[in-house]
Amino acid sequence: MPSLQDSKLAFIGGGNMASAIIGGLVNKGVNKQNITVSEPWDVNREKLAAVGVKTTTDNTEAGANADIVIIAVKPQVTKGVCEELGASWSKRTTLPVVVSIAAGITLSSLEEWSRTPDGRSAHVVRVMPNTPALVGEGASGAYASADVTSEEKELVNALLSSVSKATEWVNKEELLDVVTGLSGSGPAYFFAMVEHLISSATALGLPQEQATRLATQTCLGAGKMLVESSDEPGQLRKNVTSPNGTTYAALQSFEAQGFKEIVDKAVQAATSRSAELGKN
Ligand SMILES: NC(=O)C1=CN([C@@H]2O[C@H](COP(=O)(O)OP(=O)(O)OC[C@H]3O[C@@H](n4cnc5c(N)ncnc54)[C@H](OP(=O)(O)O)[C@@H]3O)[C@@H](O)[C@H]2O)C=CC1
Ligand SMILES: O=C(O)[C@@H]1CCC=N1
Missing domain, CATH: 1.10.3730.10 (ProC C-terminal domain-like)
Incomplete structure (x- = not known):
């Protein structure tokens, strides 16, 4: 597993929260060349390109070689995005770690939706960050599925901690809803x-x-x-x-x-x- 500095990151959706995390990562010196954002809206893409990260409109292109794929679209769009990504990963031998920031969307749904055509499922971490990530003062909650390895958890922890002053792993998935009501919103x-x-x-x-x-x-x-x-x-x-x-x-x-x-x-x-x- 590469370190955060060496990992290729793909953000699917480049709106408010993704931009805040990306801005925070860039401020922290994470290699911009390793960050690709897939975003349909040209205005958002131009803003992100100005930060120095790569942009595309093609989710599968962004997710093709990424080590970590951050799902940063609205909850209502998450299913379609995961299905599109899962379908495109049939030729990948190692699947990326999927990190979802979508409010409310459960690990079991994320795992199911992002399954590859040959039935493999990515390791998924559900997180709830907040926009102060932009200024390195974020507060994030996280919950990982049982099959996420300690190395993968460490990598996600490094990602969150680079933009958050408080990163709290909760021991029950439902508690992420409370984290959303507290620090997400x-x-x-x-x-x-x-x-x-x-x-x-x-x-x-x-x-x-x-x-x-x-x-x-x-x-x-x-x-x-x-x-x-x-x-x-x-x-x-x-x-x-x-x-x-x-x-x-x-x-x-x-x-x-x-x-x-x-x-x-x-x-x-x-x-x-x-x-x-x-x-x-
Ligand atoms: N904002 C916040 O403070 C926080 C938000 N979150 C979560 O983050 C997620 C994103 O929220 P937020 O950033 O506020 O929302 P935004 O609407 O600002 O960002 C979502 C982006 O995804 C784009 N998008 C829509 N459809 C697709 C698609 N099929 N593929 C790729 N990109 C797409 C949207 O483009 P377009 O506008 O053109 O549709 C938009 O730019 C949500 O799930 C939310 O629950 C979590 C913590 C805090
Ligand atoms: O309002 C929302 O639904 C998102 C989730 C937490 C903050 N913004």
Whole structure:
């Protein structure tokens, strides 16, 4: 098994998440010449070509000699893409490791769909990355089928770890749906929060540019403290909250509107949707 630096990587689908991972890999110095992306949309292909990776519109060409094939299309398109790839691998003696980032799509479906005409099935790892991979700050969950070797797992781990600060292997496949509801979708929750903070402060008279700089830096600063401090999130919250002060007033307002329940329901909704995507 080649090292990550020597592996040929094929991305099937070159949209938002694939671009984030590719950008993160390139920033980390992974050899661009070893990365091929198959993407039907010319605008996306041009963006990826500008990063320096090879592009094509032909999935089977991208997957022909790859050591790792990353399925990065929408869940609804995954079946067709896997079938196309599996059919094209009949002459390959060694099948690539297939890594799927498609939300909800189960290992058993992926293995079945990507089976070769002579009945062989690729070793498949299901992962759930997130877009901060682009800046080397990703968080990824992963689950491997039983036949994935420790060497193959190590390779996928190296791939994920090169763009993620947290790479968590879960011990039950269903937990990847929870990972999706937490960290896969999670960046959007924080982006939405910052959007609301900016509009709240702007409505109260702060110029938008200033509100944006203050809100985004507050998000970054809080995130950095969460990662670097030995204190639990609850303690960090308490450290900001003076008795009967301003933070207390804001947190009381959040709680009065059922903040915890709002978050619980949102994570449950995303987790259920992930599970549902696997059933289609
Ligand atoms: N965005 C995120 O934050 C995350 C996404 N994911 C998962 O990643 C996957 C991709 O999501 P995302 O990047 O957001 O979606 P995008 O729509 O941005 O990317 C998917 C890309 O695949 C292309 N495509 C469509 N059909 C084919 C095909 N048959 N062969 C090759 N490429 C094709 C699409 O082109 P076109 O637009 O022309 O159809 C599109 O550019 C999803 O399964 C999602 O669940 C996982 C973690 C996080
Ligand atoms: O919204 C989605 O379905 C994908 C999966 C996780 C993040 N984006």
